[in-house]
Amino acid sequence: MMKKRILVATIAALAATGAQAADxxxxxxxxxxxxxxxxxxxxxxxxxxGAILENVFDPLVTYDYLARPAKVIPNTTVALPTVSADGKVYTFKLKPGIYFAPDAAFKGQKRELTAADYAYSIKRHLDPTINSPWSFLVDGRFAGVDALVKAAGKGALNYDTQVEGIRVLDKYTLQLTLNEGNYNFLQILAMPAFGAVAREAIEAYASNTNAKPVGTGPYTLKEWKPGNKIILEANPNFRKLVINGQTLPKVGRVEVSIIEEEQPLWLAFVNQQLDISGIPQAALQEALVIDPKNPLNVKLQDKYAKQGIQLERKKDLEITYQFFNMQDPVVGGDAKEKIALRRAIAMAFPRNETIAAIRRGQAVPVHYVIPEGVAGHNPAFKGAVKYDPAAANALLDRFGYKVGADGLRTQPDGKPLSIEMATGTSGIDKQWNEYWQKAFDSLKIRLTFKYGKWNELNKANRQNKLQMWGLAWGADYPDGENFMQLLYGKNAGDANSANFKNAEYDRLFEASLQLPDGAERNKLYDAMNKIVVAQQPWIFGDTRIRSSLAHRYVKNFKLHPLLNTTWRYIDLQK
Structure with missing residues (x-):
């Protein structure tokens, strides 16, 4: 315990040093x-x-690697910010001597991180020409910024305009002033999305900023073959993290392969072509001894335990769900017959069966928009519909979805009824599709699949081109706000993939933003969940229990509830 306390204390006081570089x-x-x-x-x-962003860029604050529950600590700042008595003004002091990775955009000069870089980076999320998926976290938050955004119209933001809410007091001092106090503000700033970028680099690579990340984090992007391989190398300018006399990162190179099929992914780990890996669903029974009476009680199979393979498990702070596009003329809208259609589809899907058969019992059902382990979760609320195909068919009959001569249902106005669901192309996707096909067949509704890679479907989703699709949302910060915003009307087209717009839900959500975690806010969350249950924009899925493995030679391997990766803390001793 003493060693652990020392380690935690040392991480919390990350020191800048010129010690030995990564190997x-x-x-x-x-x-x-x-x-x-x-x-x-x-x-x-x-x-x-986001896993790559986390290693290339530096937010102002981050999370202690070992502290449970998750604890925010300084990252590029000398300490946590000073906060005004009303909780609106945050003042950050940056550590001098932090540098961006070498890049041609800096024309041979060593470029120091400054407060202006964070001001610029935050403003980018408000730029109408960027259409940031994270704009909902900053839109309307900072004093005086609304006028700046309004002045931009549909054009680029004027980054040189000074505003009260985002002020650079001097080279190393950033002051952020909020319109209203926010109890999650530091956790939001710890997200990879708020890592500092350099304006010179963004402007130099304006034609494709997604391909040329330049940050101050522990690694730099050495090579990228989209959808195939990503290679990171240690940033030679990175300020070193010193823990128990050891300088981090220890690993000089991180190679990320994209392996979509489960069997090749599992074989790559077993054959030591991968050092760390999750256990694919198809390999769960091969890798783990699962207690049939309690599937969440597991241990490694002996043959892997004898190899010294390490097992780490955690219940994700996440929800999975299948969304309906609420602006779609067939499945969307708030008319009673549209709600009945969505409800019937939800009632026909055998969620418990997929948890047992596909997840191998390594998941729990979702009943509330906010998952267990996140502030605001209500374990007593049971929002998911009961599996009942017979009642689902009766519901469709009642609202005029008649069965035609071809044995398939039509819409109440007599038009053909056909629904398209987006899906991936992997073997595991095919398993899910079989269950969905059976569910729709049981309702006598025609189902077609729109196939695509995840990144392609995500692009189509943001363009409002998908009718149904399944997604997961993990906690960017451990508060209910992060999940309830998924159905907030102003986030439609961004985090609100269902394009759900309900005036009462929005009113309750905005009211909840003014309250801390507690009984009063929880009442609002319950009311919002009741609206979700009544309108059925989602079919609730599950929350997964993740099992991750590392070979014996991987040191310092530990899962974190919020950090995407732990690469900077890992050492390899083969």
Whole structure:
């Protein structure tokens, strides 16, 4: 325990030093099972791209690697910010001597990180020409910024205009003034999306900022073959993290392969072509001894335990869901027959069966928009509909979805009824599709699939081109706000993939922003969840229990509830 306390204290007091650099002979090999979309913090929001952002860019604050529950600590600042008595004014003091990775955009000069870089980076999320998926986190938050955005219209933001809410007091001092106090503000600033970019680099690579990330983080992007491979190398300008006398990062190179199919991914780990890996769903029974009476009680199979393979498990702070596009003329809208259609589809899907068969019992059902472990969750609320295909068919009959001569239902106005669901192309996607096909067949509704890579479907989703699709949302910060905003009307087209717009929901959400975590706010969350249940913009899915493995030679391996990766803390001793 004493050693752990020392380690935690040392992480919390990260020191700048010129100690030994990362060992370029140490190569950490990992994999994503979904393609990334790019590496501009203001333009991407998927987990896989975020894992790279987390290692290339530096937010003002971050999370202690070991502290549980998660604890915000200084990152590029000398301390946590000073905060005014009303909770609106945050003043950050940056550490001098932090430098961006070498890049041609700096014309041979060593470029120091300054307060102006953070001001510029935050403003980029408000730029109408960027259309940041994270704009909802900053839109309307900062004093005087609304006028700046309004002046831009549909054009580029004037970054040189001084505003009260985002002020550079001197080279190393940034002051942020909020319109209203926010109890999650530091956790929001710890997200990879708010890592500092350099204006020179953004302007130099304006034609494709997603391909040329330049930051102050522990790694730089050495190579990128989209959807195939990502290679990071240690940033030679990175301020070193010193923990128990050791300088981090230890690993000089991180190689990320994109392996979408489950069997090749599992074989790559077993054959030591990957050093760290999650356990694909198809390999869960091979890798784990699962207690049939309690599927969440697991241990490693003996053959892997004897190899010294390490097992780490955590219940994700996430929800999965299938959304309906609420602006779609067939499945959207708030008319009673449209709600009945969505409700019937939800009632026909055997969620418990997919948890048992596909997840191998390594998940729990979702009943509330906010998952367990996140402030605001209500374990007593049971929002998911009951599986009942017979009642679902009766509901469709009642609201005029008649069965035609071809054995398929029509819409109440007699037009053909056909629904398109977006899906990936992997083997596991095919398993899910079989269950969805059976569900629609049981309702006598024609179902077609729109196939595509995840990044392609994500682009189509943001363009409002998908009728139904399944997504997961993990906690960017551990508060209910982060999940309830998924159905906030102003976020339609961004985080609100369902394009759900309900005036009462929006009113309650805006009221909840003024309250701290507690009983009063929880009442608002319950009321919002009741609206979701009544309108059925989603079909609730599950929350996964993740099992991750590392080979015996991987040191310092530990999962974090909020950090995407732990690469900077890993050492390899083969």
């Amino acid at each position: 370029m002979n140490k190569v950490l090999r990992v994999a994503f099972n979904v393609p990334e979309t790019g590496f501009d913090p203001a333009k991407v929001s998927d987990t896989y791209s």
